[in-house]
Amino acid sequence: MATLLEVRNLTTEFVTSGGVVRAVDGVSWDVREGETVALVGESGCGKSVSALSVMRLVAAPAGRIVGGQVLFKGRDLLALSEEEMRRIRGREIAMIFQEPMTSLNPVLTIGRQLTEGLEIHLGMTPPEARARAALLLGMVGIPDPARRLGQYPHQFSGGMRQRMMIAMALACEPSLVLADEPTTALDVTIQAQILELMKDLSRRLGVAMLIITHNLGVVARYADRVNVMYAGRIVERGSARELYAEPRHPYTLGLLKSVPRLDEPRRARLDPIEGQPPDLTQLGAGCAFEPRCGFRVERCTADRPELRPAGGEGHVAACWELGRVARTPAARVQ
Numbered sequence: 145m146a147t148l149l150e151v152r153n154l155t156t157e158f159v160t161s162g163g164v165v166r167a168v169d170g171v172s173w174d175v176r177e178g179e180t181v182a183l184v185g186e187s188g189c190g191k192s193v194s195a196l197s198v199m200r201l202v203a204a205p206a207g208r209i210v211g212g213q214v215l216f217k218g219r220d221l222l223a224l225s226e227e228e229m230r231r232i233r234g235r236e237i238a239m240i241f242q243e244p245m246t247s248l249n250p251v252l253t254i255g256r257q258l259t260e261g262l263e264i265h266l267g268m269t270p271p272e273a274r275a276r277a278a279l280l281l282g283m284v285g286i287p288d289p290a291r292r293l294g295q296y297p298h299q300f301s302g303g304m305r306q307r308m309m310i311a312m313a314l315a316c317e318p319s320l321v322l323a324d325e326p327t328t329a330l331d332v333t334i335q336a337q338i339l340e341l342m343k344d345l346s347r348r349l350g351v352a353m354l355i356i357t358h359n360l361g362v363v364a365r366y367a368d369r370v371n372v373m374y375a376g377r378i379v380e381r382g383s384a385r386e387l388y389a390e391p392r393h394p395y396t397l398g399l400l401k402s403v404p405r406l407d408e409p410r411r412a413r414l415d416p417i418e419g420q421p422p423d424l425t426q427l428g429a430g431c432a433f434e435p436r437c438g439f440r441v442e443r444c445t446a447d448r449p450e451l452r453p454a455g456g457e458g459h460v461a462a463c464w465e466l467g468r469v470a471r472t473p474a475a476r477v478q
Contacts, residue, residue, distance in 0.1 A: 145176040148320055148352050149198070149237075154212035156190075156197045159205075163425035167193040169376035170212070175320060180346060180353045182363045182384070184399070185373035188421055191356045192242065194373075195322045199239055200229050217319070235265040238313035240323040244305035248297040254281075255293030258312055265316045280311040284341060303334040307341070314345060321346070324356045339366055360403050364388055369458070372396050375422050375432035378451065382459035392454035392461040392469055394437045431464070439465045 156168040168190045175181045183191045196202050198214050200221060214221040216237065221229065233239075241247040249257060258280060259273035268276065274293065281289035284307040297305055306326060313321050323342065327335035343366050346353050355367060363370055363384060370387045372380040372395065380393040391397045398417040419436035431437070434444040443464050454461040454470075463469060 150174040150215040152213040165424045179368045182367035189373040190376040238318040242325045380461040
């Protein structure tokens with residue numbers, strides 16, 4: 145498969161009263177045509193800012209993209225004019241935001257919010273756009289779509305609003321959809337429906353997807369490849385199958401051990417990751433995970449490890465103690 149999106153050494157900072165926060169610190173990852181890639185990590189690790197940087201939606205003046213490249217179909221999005229970028233947003237790259245009630249306009253009908261992009265990007269007439277909007281609502285499982293087009297976001301449930309966001313993202317048939325925690329505010333049964341819907345539509349329409357989440361169950365079921373983020377950096381990358389079977393970074397291992405498993409005894413206790421995520425304005429020269437890591441050695445406090453081969457093809461991790469992690473019985477978690 146050809147590479148659709150390639151992020152190279154992306155760096156995004158925010159200027160705050162407490163100092164400069166490097167929310168994304170030299171991150172590189174890619175998405176191939178038709179595949180589903182996951183960005184995983186705790187809140188505040190830089191997942192959402194990575195996606196917003198790709199879309200060039202980082203809020204200025206506090207936020208700024210200070211380095212790197214974002215190559216989409218060979219074009220560097222960071223070098224485009226704002227007008228050129230507007231033509232790509234929604235048309236070629238779409239984004240499903242984290243909370244639909246804050247992303248949908250409360251004073252515009254659902255129909256208008258769906259048809260606007262169709263008229264601007266595809267040049268449809270209002271009647272054509274309205275017919276296409278009704279078709280999209282039906283595609284994502286909303287009943288009586290023609291009547292629903294005249295209603296407002298507050299007249300729909302959380303799950304139905306999320307379906308609308310998916311319909312809006314797919315309206316102009318983009319090549320890539322960035323889904324930022326698309327099921328955060330939903331109960332588990334609706335989460336499963338939404339994720340199955342997204343995967344089915346992705347498969348049928350040939351759309352590549354980047355799923356941003358902290359839910360490892362979602363990743364295991366839907367992702368082809370996984371990037372694990374911590375403190376603004378990628379600390380492990382690999383296929384979903386290999387990363388779950390043989391995690392090589394202590395942080396990935398900790399994430400997997402803190403998730404309930406059906407094959408464990410009912411009285412088995414979860415093993416949480418001790419400590420708190422680091423203050424990004426006070427990072428030292430060494431590994432950001434070192435204060436919370438059970439494998440740390442003296443070198444970890446002084447030198448920051450880079451990604452290096454950790455297993456099968458494409459499996460890399462940033463840790464000085466890869467061998468020790470690999471020899472740990474818990475590092476084989478299948």
